Amino acid sequence: MTDDAERHATKMAKKKAARDKIMATKTDEKGLIIVHSGKGKGKSSAAFGMIFRCIAHDMKCAVVQFIKGGMSTGERDLILSKFTETCSFHTMGEGFTWETQDKSRDTEMAQAAWAKAKELIRDPAHKMVLLDEINIALRYDYVDINEVVTFLTEEKPEMTHVVLTGRNAKEELIEIADLVTEMELVKHPFRSGIKAQIGVEF
Template identity: 45%
Template sequence: MKSRERRQGIVLVHTGEGKGKSSSAFGMVFRAAGWGMKVCVIQFIKGQWKTGEQEAAKRFDNIEWHALGDGFTWDTKNPEQDIKTSRAIWEFAKDKIRSQEYDFVLLDEINYCCGYNWVSGQEIADFIEQEKPPWMHLVLTGRNAPQEVIDVAHTVTEMKIIKHAYKQGIKAAQGVEF
């Protein structure tokens, strides 16, 4: 593994309507952990659901996992609570990044928070430019990535739906979606 002094940290954004944003990021989480990097995963939306990737991460001593969201929020009954939770998770994420303890940080589903105007894209972009350590890799996932975040990222991938099992009546599958 390259030392921090010799590493260029990359900011990546996975966005779009298609499947695979978080899945791709989790692949990078395990790749970084495999190289001995200290990894921090912070989930903004998914909440306390049991997932295969979280179970797999328990097998690594260099992956720290935080599933902090209130769950999927498009049918929320309490938007004030969703805002409060998202703001608290964002503050937690900034503290983790500022700690400089991690080589790789994943902010899973943070883009949704921007789409709902709970955290501004400009606020995230400013933090990345001003406070992210230059050697740290940072990945942000979720639909509707704000333009300000896209502008400061090094790599942006938009997932596009061509065909999806859900539209054929197939429910989320263990091992594929969770």
């Protein structure tokens, strides 16, 4: 073994020992409150990645879409065609707020989505529930942030994971979350005149 390779092996062995020591202290399990926010792309995509992990492990899960209407997306179509026994999928919104332009209707639909979300979360059979774009509904006060926080902290079953996506996550939600990721926008093809494309955005 060369000196360089030996130094590398020694360094990696020390890193592994340190990592193993840290990992030995991580023994607890709990249902997590997970928030994906920020202006960058990938919030819902990352959340659906976790939903598909649950499906792969045959863990019951559910999706509630707060804003997106009935448009065809890859995730929605795949779940509805192949995995309805494992994952229930509920598209409750009628499109983005700038498309509907009807606050009272948007509020009504968001309230119905929140009622469905609570029903699904309360069912301990669901190991994960994704509340897709709920942060937009919270931002426009279609759903009361205090009610969401109280429900998640007081009524969510202990081992149920809840994932909440969308820009501009409220501070109250970030405060109670176990895992918060902010997607940072560096570049986006939309700024270069490129439209949303199948397989990338939907």
